[in-house]
C-alpha cells in the first residue's frame with residue numbers, strides 16, 4: 001500500500017507507481033479513502049469525465065476556516081459549471097497564446113536581470129541556487145506583473161502561497177493548518193484592498209480588468225474576484241518553480257541530454273520543457289468526487305466517492321510513451337498530461353511554456369558548464385513535488 005507521506009516514496013515515487021499501473025484499473029486506497037487512477041487512460045478519463053467534479057469540501061469549524069474555505073469554493077479551480085464556465089471565460093483572453101507570446105520580450109528582460117544577479121553571486125561564492133535565484137523569482141515576477149501586484153510587496157507572495165498549498169498534502173500538521181489560516185486571511189485582505197484601489201485608479205493590469213469586468217451584465221462578486229486572483233498568484237508560480245527544478249536536476253544528471261541541449265538550446269527548448277513536465281511532474285495528484293455512479297477502467301465509482309488522477313504516473317505509462325523512464329528532450333509527439341485535461345486544463349500552460357522556453361535556454365547558454373555542487377534539497381510533499389534548493393557551480 002502506497003504511503004504518500006513516506007520520504008522514500010516522495011524521493012522516488014516512480015517504482016511504486018509502476019506497480020500500481022500493473023493492476024490495470026483504479027485501486028482503492030484505504031488510508032486516504034480514494035480510488036487511485038494510475039494508468040494514462042484512467043487518469044485522463046478521470047479529468048475528462050463530467051460526472052467527476054472538483055467538489056471542494058469546506059473545512060470545519062467554519063469560523064476558523066472561513067477565509068480559506070471561500071478562497072477555494074469561490075475560485076475558478078474549485079468550481080464546476082456553470083460557475084466555472086463563467087469565471088474561466090473572463091480569463092481566457094488574458095491567457096491566450098498570442099497575448100502570452102506578446103509578453104516574451106518582458107520575460108527575456110527579466111531573465112537577463114536574474115542572470116546579471118547570478119553573475120555577482122558566482123563571483124562572490126562560486127555557486128548559486130537554481131531555485132532561489134532563478135526558477136522561483138522569474139514566474140513570481142511575471143505573474144505579479146501580469147496581475148499588477150506591487151513590486152515592493154512581491155516578497156509576500158511566495159510565503160503566503162507556500163503556506164496555503166501545504167494544505168493540499170495528505171494529513172497536514174497542526175502548524176501547517178494554522179499557517180494556512182493566517183496566510184489566507186492576510187492574502188485575501190491584501191487583494192481586497194488592492195482591488196478597491198484599482199476600482200478607483202484602474203491600470204492596465206489583470207486585477208484592474210477583472211475589477212471592471214461585466215459578463216452578461218453580471219459582475220464578478222468581490223469574493224470570486226479575490227479568490228481567483230489569489231489562485232492565479234499561487235498557481236502562476238508554484239508548479240512552474242517545481243517543474244523547472246525537477247527537469248533541471250534530471251538534466252544535470254544526464255550528460256547526453258545536457259550536451260544535446262547545450263548544442264541546441266533554443267531549437268530544443270519547446271520539446272525539453274514538455275519532457276521536463278512529463279519526466280518528473282511537479283503536480284502529481286488531483287482529486288475528483290463522483291456526482292453520479294460512474295465507471296472508470298472497469299471500476300464503478302459510486303456517487304460521493306472520490307478518485308485521484310495520478311498525473312506523474314500517467315506520464316510514465318509504458319503503453320503510451322516509448323522508454324518512459326528515460327528522459328528524451330527531443331520527444332515528439334509528447335502527449336503528457338502534466339497540465340491536466342478536460343475543463344480544468346491549466347489555463348496558464350501557454351504562460352508556463354513561454355516562461356520556461358525563454359529562461360531555460362538563456363541559462364544553459366550563459367553557463368554551459370553548470371554542475372550540481374551539492375545534493376539538491378527536496379521540499380516535503382508528493383502532491384506538489386519538487387526541490388527547495390538546487391546549488392550549482394558554473
Ligand code: HEM
Nearest residue numbers: 076077235236239240243286338339340344346347348352
Ligand atoms: C509547469 C507549470 C504548471 C503546471 C504543471 C500546471 C498544472 C496544472 C494542472 C494539472 C491543472 C489542472 C488541475 C485539475 O485538473 O484539477 C492546472 C490548473 C490551473 N492552472 Fe496550472 N500549471 C502550471 C502553471 C500555471 C501558471 C503559470 C498559471 C498562471 C496563470 C496556472 C494557472 C492555473 C489555473 C488558474 C488553473 C485552474 C484552471 C481551471 O480550473 O479551469 N498554472 N494547472
